Amino acid sequence: MKGLRAVLCTLMLCGTYLGAMYYQSQEETKDFQVTVEGVGSSKQTPDRVDIVLSLSETGATSVDARNAVAQTMKRLEATLSGQKVATNQIKTENVSVQQDWDYVSGSRVANGYIARQTLSVFLSGADVEKDAEVLQAKLPNRVSVDSIDFSLVEKKMGSDEARNAAFEDAKKQAAQLAQLAGKKLGKVVAISASDDQGQMIYPVRAKSVNQIAESASESKLYAGEQEQTAKLTVTFELE
Incomplete structure (x- = not known):
């Protein structure tokens, strides 16, 4: 009986020891990890431009x-058609007709009527900067440019490039930390991505937004660049 008790005690002690060793091994494995945050960015040229045009005429x-x-x-429509701007790229924003007034000897006197029309036009593609310049130069007389805004529609390529750059940044940081710890960088065990940061458009406006520029140098437009950023939190094993 005493011999059996001794065997049981020995087995219990062995089990306790092995359990402790397993727990320690698990803890050590858990500790041999490093978590870093990588940041990456990508710049793209805008692929869309929105132009707001206005017309105004007076009459008796x-x-x-x-x-x-x-x-x-009609002259404007002919110009837009000549530049291959489809009708679905044109939108009437406002139409108005109202009495025009003058002041004579301090009194308000009717001076006919003034009619106004505002419309927006968008162009898209890889050469929107050049296309907008050409269109602006060919607009008929008495058509004013109220605003020109460039934007980016196809963002996926830039987002992918930003995430790739963020991962490489995270990997570089982790490799340096592993070297400092005397370890080798192992496989990725966890990764998470935060939402891409808000896009930042550099200022892009026509030199004059109240009237058509009269010379080529004055009608130069700059589309600028749009930057997208991404953040990745990556956990690597250390070997």
């Missing part, structure tokens, strides 16, 4: 003013 009557705007609009 409201009909005269509207007809004058209609004639200017």
